[in-house]
Amino acid sequence: MTSSIVTTVFLPASLAVIMFGLGLALTVGDFARVARHPKAAGVALVCQILVLPMICLGLVLLFDLEPALAVGxxxxxxxxxxxxxxIFSHLARGDVALNITLTAINSVLAVLTLPIVVNLAVSGFMDDGDSLGLQAGKFAQVVAIVLVPVAxxxxxxxxxxxxxxxxxxxVKIASIVVLVGVIAVAIFQERANIGGYLQSVGLVALLLCVLSLSIGYAVPRLFRVNQEQSIASSFEIGIHNATLAITIALSPTLLNNSQMAIPAAVYGVVMFIPAGLLxxxxARYRTRSTLASSQTGSATSATTPSERNTR
Structure with a gap:
């Protein structure tokens, strides 16, 4: 994936619009909501911050990816x-308020966790010492990319x-349009390499999405988190901010490695398949459950007066 004005200018701009749109939906109370749902938020955050990188590491080692692709x-x-x-959580009838809370907290934590994970990956898979780093300059850039538009x-x-x-x-519609447009142009520019990208990391990216969605739902359910919150957790953990990953990978002042952007670019396309199916x-399961409950309630309310009259 080569750097161009689309990926170095319009991609960061689209990310800023997306994060600004997220900020428009947030209040300070969203961060405090964790206190009201500590178990749901805590389980999801542990899965996101600890379990998911370990799962991804296992996939990287299993498929023996090239070093730059592994870091990506x-x-x-x-x-x-x-x-x-x-959006997916809303369509699937999940707890969107929990989604917003998790997104807000994850975005703040990512300022610290993302450089740490990438640095460990670089030190483990590459020998040239090219790292995202925690130096003041690069740290400030990550803050600017992730938090400033939200703030x-x-x-x-x-x-x-x-x-x-x-x-x-x-703004939400504009962010989606801009993002789709940027990805479409980037794909068009890389049309000759798309087949190779899919072959190199397509299956790994797809498996990461499937496993992330599954873990995000199954683990909270094991801890007796209700279904709406588990659905929210599933999509929050299963759908990553590929735009952020691509921006950091391509930024000349951060990773500046176009090959590291390939996994996120491929993931940004293939993730719609499992996420859409789930x-x-x-949505279908929840609709059926709601209808069944309403019908049961109607039947109960209809028979109760008769029973009272009989008595």
């Missing part, structure tokens, strides 16, 4: 969720709530 996969696994996860969006929502409510949907299943 670990960068992807360490990237937090985003607005796409919130601006939150400030706008706090000061101009009505404006934020009106702009939230247009979303369809949950």
């Amino acid at each position: 996969m670990m960068l992807l696994a360490a990237s937090p969720g985003g607005t796409t996860a919130n 601006i969006g939150m400030y706008v929502r706090h000061r101009f709530t009505d404006f934020a409510d009106r702009m939230y949907r247009p 979303c369809w299943y949950f």
